[in-house]
Amino acid sequence: MRAVLALCLAALVMTWATGAPAQMLDFEALDGWEHDNHRAGLTAxxxxxxxxxDPDWRPICAFAADAGASDASAKSFFELFFKPVIIGTPxxxxxxxxxxxxxxxxxxxxxxxYPIxxxxxxxxxxxxxxxxxxxxAGALRGRGLELAWLEDPVEVYFLHVQGSGRIRLPDGQMMRVGxxxxxxxxxxxIGQEMIRRGTHTLAEVSAQEIRSWVRRSGRSGSALLNHNPSYVFFRRLDDLPAGKGPIGAMGRSITDLRSVAIDPDFTPLGAPLWIEKDGTSPxxxxxxxxxxxxAIKGMQRADIFYGTGDAAGDAAGMVKDGGRLIVLLPIDRAYAMLPED
Structure with missing residues (x-):
């Protein structure tokens, strides 16, 4: 009976608690759902x-710990306890x-x-x-607040954008900062400002191109970075094991290609998501x-964590793709979004 009801409601449009439009789907409507490693998703x-x-999450989390014996059981766990919902408009x-x-x-x-x-x-x-x-310009200079010194001011800027990093010290030790x-x-x-100034088109802007343009533009390149007034401060993460990812907004390590940054005004922190990213590397x-x-604002907006190091940076810096962001919500919460009629 539930399956029949779910099929009838699959395309029904409803209203999210924030006033955002939302659409409930069935798992069969998720492109590639059958072929993913659901056990890896459950581990994350x-x-x-x-x-x-929250009351609708607690029983789900109690069952989750015992659901990862196999990929089939992990897949069944998500299908049993969740409904896919598109919040906003792709x-x-x-x-x-x-x-x-x-x-x-x-x-x-x-x-x-160059300090952080x-x-x-x-x-x-x-x-x-x-x-x-x-x-x-030096407003904090001389106060003993320097956590570390780096060799490239452009990389200092991108460390601020990423929010965490590993610093290789001269003695070979690795210092984690968050x-x-x-x-x-x-x-x-900075990319949008380059487009506004007419130096680049949308298709030309990437993290790699911003780095290159700032470095070859001298003082005007350095001045461009100050277009972004936001500034991030760091802390040492001495207890974070080398094999763990950086600390995310929930205070726990995040996982390569399984964790994403979202706008919590529209997507609940901690919720599973189904990502359908298009582009050259779907x-x-x-x-x-x-x-x-x-920079992560909006309903259909997500920043995918690609991992650690230069190769991850090269891959992440080229991503600017469309697709669909689908939230997996507890069934009771998903159905509560339906209008009364």
Whole structure:
């Protein structure tokens, strides 16, 4: 009976709690669902499932721990407890991010001359503080807030964008750093500003091209980075094992190609997602909403975590694709979205 009812409701349009349009689907409507590694998706889901304390999530998480004996059982778990819902109107916008590996040192030298800072003690949550231009001009210099020194100011900027990284010290030790706070200014896209100025088209903008253009443009390139007033402060992550991913917005490690950053105003943190990313390297994969980002705004918007190092960075930097972002919601929550009639 449930299967018949679900088929009747599959294309019914409803209203999300935020007022956003939403559409319920069946799992059969998810492109590639039958062929994914659902057990890997479940493993990522379990990283943060215990943090979901709402009544409709708690029993699901209790069952999840015993559902990963095989891919078939993991697949059945998602199909039994969830309904796929499209929140908003596709096409989605998918981008990618990664954890950089950079050379650096704990003390300044001619080679390592560009600092990353820990959060100033006077900065409180939600406060609007010094902007990027002021900090880059030296407003925090001499206060002992330098966490590490890097060799490339452009890579310092992209470390801010990614929010976490690994710093290879001269003695061979690897220092992990993660998000420690921000200055309260809104994020402004450098790529969009390049398009506005007419130096690039939308198709030409990528992380690699931004790096290249800033480096070859000298002072004007450095000034362009200050178009983004948002500035990120970092903290050391000494207890994070080398084999674990960086820490996401839920305070747990995220997983390569299984974790995404979303806008929590529309997509619940911790929820499983079905990603249908198009483009030159399409993805059809079960992932989990475990992170957020200053540039990740909107209903059909997701930033896919591609992993650690240069290869991950090259892959992530080229992603600017459409497709569909589908949220897997607990069945009771999904049906509660239906209008009363």
């Amino acid at each position: 889901f379990l990283q943060t499932c215990d943090l979901l304390t 096409p989605a916008l998918f981008t990618g991010y990664y954890e950089p590996e950079l050379n650096g040192a704990l003390t300044r030298s001619p080679r390592f001359a 800072y820990r959060k100033p003690p006077e900065l409180t949550e939600g406060q609007t503080y010094l902007d990027r231009a002021a900090i880059e 998000y420690g706070g921000k200055n309260g200014h809104p994020y402004r896209s 993805l059809r994969r079960l992932m989990v909403a475990q992170d957020t980002g200053g």
